[in-house]
Amino acid sequence: MELKEKVKEVIKRLKKAYPSARIALNFQNPLQLLIATILSAQCTDERVNQVTAELFKKYRTAKDFASAPIEELALDIKSTGFFQQKAKYIKEACRILVEKYGGEVPRTMEELLELPGVARKTANIVLSNAYGVIEGIPVDTHVSRLAQRIGLVKSKQAEKIEKELMEIVPREDWFIFPYLLQAHGRKICLAKKPKCPECFLKDLCDAYLSQN
DNA sequence: CTCCCGATAT
DNA sequence: ATATCAGGAG
Structure with a gap:
């Protein structure tokens, strides 16, 4: 229950910060x-x-x-x-x-x-x-990294991470969720040098909290 | 767990 | 020059 509330709050803030987050690949069919x-x-x-x-x-x-x-x-x-x-x-x-x-x-x-x-x-x-078929949540390097850092999931393998996320992310957000994390992963929560001081999720982030 | 590989940032 | 970035198969 606690975790589901946390995910909701994370999604809410990400949506506000990245209102136009969507797939970055260009395609016509x-x-x-x-x-x-x-x-x-x-x-x-x-x-x-x-x-x-x-x-x-x-x-x-x-x-x-x-x-x-x-x-x-x-x-x-x-x-x-x-x-x-x-x-x-x-x-x-x-x-x-x-x-x-x-x-x-x-x-x-x-x-x-x-x-x-x-x-x-x-x-x-x-x-x-x-x-428009939503079967699951695509887990790429950004989704994997941020979900682990924030403390949304415990697993490290993509398949297991996806399963854990499907348990806690509201279904209506499954589609937008990866694009929100990707946007944040590229801008703030970088792989090597995350910009924690300017991150609006730090009060919710396990990785940040455990080292400060 | 290792291999597949170029581009960009530093 | 060298570190960093980023999925799937065997």
Whole structure:
């Protein structure tokens, strides 16, 4: 009960500070969102947007990605890092989209998770932003770090963190929650040098409280 | 737990 | 030059 109240207060303050928090990836359809989210692994959303601006002019359908030479696709996404791995994921995932789903991106968690390069974080992003299906809470590095620091969760693994968050975050906030934490994680609660003095959550933050 | 990798900040 | 940033697979 105590924890649920704390989460509510955290969300309330974050909403006030970041009223326009939302997904930072640019996309115009489910396929573009899927590709952009796969590319966003270990890469900033800003860089992904730079790459996809060109990428989506060249590759317009799942078939385009599936039939591209792997080396060429890899070069086209090079600057997002891990490019050979990601090129394989994208090509193979799109091959599956073409063969099993008529070139469309599936609408269920189960089907999405079968695609290479897609785990719960990516699946949650695609489902919620492309189809309005809220199955869970995407846990990326920001959500993971802030949830642990503030003391919202005890686990350190993404899957377990997601489960814990689903217990305490009101369902109507599941969609906005990760974007609120990301905004704060990028601006104040930085990974290495968090700006605690200027943080409006310090009176609620376990990490801050335990070292001051 | 290790590997996959470039870009930007310092 | 070197530290920091950031998901998924095997």
